[in-house]
Amino acid sequence: MTETSENTVETYGALQDKVPDQPPTSQWKDVWHQFRKHKGAVWGGGFLLFITLAVIVGPYVWTIDAQKLDIRAKDMRPIYVALWDGDAKTGWNHPFGTDQLGRDILANLLEGGRVSMAVGWLAMALTMVIGTFVGVTAGFFRRADGLLMRFTDLVLSLPILPITLVAVTLFRQPLVSRFGPEGGMFIMIVGIIGITSWMQTARIVRGEVLALKEREFVLAARSIGTSSSAIIRRHLLPNVISPIMVSATLGLAAAIITESALSFLGVGFPSDFPTWGKLLADAVSRMEAFPERVMLPGIAISLTVLSVNYLGDGLRDALDPRIRGR
Secondary structure, eight states, X not given: OOHHHHHHHHHHHHHSOOOOSSOOOOHHHHHHHHHHHOHHHHHHHHHHHHHHHHHHHHHHHSOSOTTOOOGXXXXXXXXXXXXXXXXXXXXXXXXXXXXXXXXXXXXHHHHHHHHHHHHHHHHHHHHHHHHHHHHHHHHHOHHHHHHHHHHHHHHHHSOHHHHHHHHHHHHHHHHHHHXXXXXXXXXXXXXXXXHTSOHHHHHHHHHHHXXXXXXXXXXXXXXXXXXXXXHIIIIIGGGSHHHHHHHHHHHHHHHHHHHHHHHHHTOSSOTTSOOHHHHHHHHHTTTTTOTHHHHHHHHHHHHHHHHHHHHHHHHHHHHOTTTTTO
């Protein structure tokens, strides 16, 4: 075979389509692969899943009534304290100890965690719905952009805590009389947190929509007569899901902290209704004699918020195609 023929064969072979060695991976597999590289996010997601399942399933496993009073068993210390202090009053029936009224602290932590996590998840969902609606509307419809963004700036400039306290004072009694002490306060706290926390999500979503609506696939959809609602539903919302999910994790952490702060200040749930913030408030007066009563709910709040923040960082890195693969 001549040299010219060999070169022709090599050129022909180079121009032929080559079958890839491995099948192409899906986008969500790439996201999961990038997410696993973030050790903090994996830990955060695992702990958040653990604490959520613990507060849901825990009261069915640890069946002691959180509100049961047992004066004979009051002021018991946790088991781990008894290992250091042999004279400490303790008992295996109450591994985390009891308070000054004989209520089991582990049962109160589980019951209070259920309330705090429920408030956090629902308030976060409400925040995402409001923020996404405002952000998409302002970013896609130019006429509504100025009005909605000036309203968003106005709400951002308001002092949230005083407004929250005023709202609790005004709406506590009507809601409590209609839905009961626990149900009325639950609805009010979720509503207050959701209504006062949507602004950051709205601004993030608006910025993404402003960039996306000028992309070729959106312009092509407009050119064939696709309605605005269909463009938003089919093209814009799927492409802004990444910042929404990241904002949702941060909103969950903020909602848990806000509920704990309200309960700590005494403007949240009733005094006999346990939440992590209420457990902190009840333990402050005797924290020198029983420091673990402050540490236990404080550690639960801190680890939950920290895990949510790590999870948000991991989701941001995994869902951003500019970062994925580094």
